Amino acid sequence: MKGALPKALSGLVKGQLYHITTPIFYPNAKPHLGHLYSSLLCDVSARWHAMLGDKTLFTTGTDEHGLKIQTASEAKGYRSPKEFVDILHQEFVKLDELANVDFSRFIRTTDEDHNNSVRELWNRCWRHGYIYKGEHSGWYSVSDECFYPDSKVVRIKKDSPGAIDSKDGKFINTETGNEVVFQSETNYFFKLSALQDKLIDLLENEKPEFISPPSRRDQILNDLKTSQLRDISVSRPSSRIRWGIDVPQDSTQKIYVWFDALCNYLASIGGTGAVATNKPVFVRHKGCDHLKNPGDWFAKTTHLIGKDIAKFHTIYWPSFLLAAELPLPREVVIHGHWLSGGIKMSKSLGNVVDPIAMISYYGCDTMRWYILENSHIEADGDFREERLHATREQLVSKWGNLLNRCCGKKFNVHRAVKTFAKPEALDEDLSRYLENPATKDGYSKIVKQLERLPGAFNEAMLKLDTRSALKLLWEVIGEANAFVQSGTPWLKSNSEQDIIIFVAMETVRITAILSQPIIPSLSNEFLDRIDIDTSRRSLKYAEFGLDSDYGKNSNEGGRSVVITRKPLRIE
Ligand SMILES: Nc1ncnc2c1ncn2[C@@H]1O[C@H](COP(=O)(O)OP(=O)(O)OP(=O)(O)O)[C@@H](O)[C@H]1O
Numbered sequence: 001m002k003g004a005l006p007k008a009l010s011g012l013v014k015g016q017l018y019h020i021t022t023p024i025f026y027p028n029a030k031p032h033l034g035h036l037y038s039s040l041l042c043d044v045s046a047r048w049h050a051m052l053g054d055k056t057l058f059t060t061g062t063d064e065h066g067l068k069i070q071t072a073s074e075a076k077g078y079r080s081p082k083e084f085v086d087i088l089h090q091e092f093v094k095l096d097e098l099a100n101v102d103f104s105r106f107i108r109t110t111d112e113d114h115n116n117s118v119r120e121l122w123n124r125c126w127r128h129g130y131i132y133k134g135e136h137s138g139w140y141s142v143s144d145e146c147f148y149p150d151s152k153v154v155r156i157k158k159d160s161p162g163a164i165d166s167k168d169g170k171f172i173n174t175e176t177g178n179e180v181v182f183q184s185e186t187n188y189f190f191k192l193s194a195l196q197d198k199l200i201d202l203l204e205n206e207k208p209e210f211i212s213p214p215s216r217r218d219q220i221l222n223d224l225k226t227s228q229l230r231d232i233s234v235s236r237p238s239s240r241i242r243w244g245i246d247v248p249q250d251s252t253q254k255i256y257v258w259f260d261a262l263c264n265y266l267a268s269i270g271g272t273g274a275v276a277t278n279k280p281v282f283v284r285h286k287g288c289d290h291l292k293n294p295g296d297w298f299a300k301t302t303h304l305i306g307k308d309i310a311k312f313h314t315i316y317w318p319s320f321l322l323a324a325e326l327p328l329p330r331e332v333v334i335h336g337h338w339l340s341g342g343i344k345m346s347k348s349l350g351n352v353v354d355p356i357a358m359i360s361y362y363g364c365d366t367m368r369w370y371i372l373e374n375s376h377i378e379a380d381g382d383f384r385e386e387r388l389h390a391t392r393e394q395l396v397s398k399w400g401n402l403l404n405r406c407c408g409k410k411f412n413v414h415r416a417v418k419t420f421a422k423p424e425a426l427d428e429d430l431s432r433y434l435e436n437p438a439t440k441d442g443y444s445k446i447v448k449q450l451e452r453l454p455g456a457f458n459e460a461m462l463k464l465d466t467r468s469a470l471k472l473l474w475e476v477i478g479e480a481n482a483f484v485q486s487g488t489p490w491l492k493s494n495s496e497q498d499i500i501i502f503v504a505m506e507t508v509r510i511t512a513i514l515s516q517p518i519i520p521s522l523s524n525e526f527l528d529r530i531d532i533d534t535s536r537r538s539l540k541y542a543e544f545g546l547d548s549d550y551g552k553n554s555n556e557g558g559r560s561v562v563i564t565r566k567p568l569r570i571e
Pocket of ligand 1: 024025028033034035037038304305306307308336337345346347348
């Protein structure tokens, strides 16, 4: 593998295991922009790790059990919840296909291997004494599928959500604002309270990087230290919830939907038993049908989630795993929300942006770029179609324009590359071809920027800081446009012209190679336009002057323009 990365990345160890997961989504309605955001971050990260030479798996899927699905299916007149989810889960697969989200396994909680894993996880917690039977009373939210303490419940007036404490009102919880009802029933409980100290120790000492960004970790750790964890109910009576997995020891109870759902992360890489023993196992990933060491894979897993489900992933999930004596995943990365009208975009509220409509009009890669550039993992985002439209404009007028003008008939990309992409040529003092001082400065600046780019881009990508990664690309593309403008290659000939065209094309080539995880189609169309051989699109080639044979037919007439303008869509 030596030499398979550009110099700026040569210190990296390649061939590591990397498994990333989205939350599994409730298929109770069609997906929206928020779901695409989680999936896209995972897709980009998986693609980047694969480019770095890591062994990569990417799991996504749907969470198909529970009262919310049962109720939605009944309300919509389906014969069974299974029939309902068989149809609805396809909407999530379709969005992934349209958005070029290249998962390796789409897991459904109705899959047989998942069900076996859930029972096995339950049995391990049961055998280790972490599950017991008891009586439960409390405020339950069907929408959130969990109970809330009295302190988080208020009564509101039916027609006036702001007004608290009227007599005819309904009850809501203050965390999500969803309705709660008071219930009393027999449940199985999980001894969460017994794991509080262990969780604090984990976040403080053993795995301080388990939760990121650090601001979220600090907040969760602070909550853990200041309030007492209570045992949680992990089953529901089958009389109330028919749609779920039976408790292995008691068929009058169904396993709580979060205990069930979280287990997909184990099922996807071979199941609870295989992760426990770390012995070879068959799996159902695209391009990978068995894993030699599923336990190691699990320990290298990154869960990417929205902040709405942080408690389940950072408190419940590690607790279930600790109780079952299983390894923990590497980390939980928590992102902010896309808002609509100032509140979280959500299926239940219906205040959603339809990503399929946006992709159909503005194109998949424009949408991908827009989302990744206009979001930050720590902040909430606000969708604005004018910004999406502006993204396409920018791709056309900056990147596309740089490419188009150098592929004009007046120039010869192939000759420029042949002349200058040679170590001897690059070692020369090329400034003798560059008379204008602004062009001379521009040349040194761009070459330095391109040399540093893979390292800086990698750093941002590993942190999932896509906004910064894309800024780096725009900076060098901006420099290259200014360089062409001040260099006036259309007034020059031979080497004086070629050096300018060469630097501009190297900018297009290197930025397009690096952007493959972000815009998988458009980046390759850019590379096609300058006739880059498909075997020279890997990261190794993201280095100035490394490809010395491209651009053969780039300046011929009749070749199509890679990306064109689109007017702002008017509904
Ligand atoms: N507005 C949003 N912004 C960012 N991510 C979101 C948003 N909505 C959902 N997600 C992603 O989906 C996960 C939750 O999935 P879920 O199917 O419960 O979505 P939802 O729209 O909130 O559904 P519902 O309204 O039915 O509860 C989040 O943790 C996050 O990964």
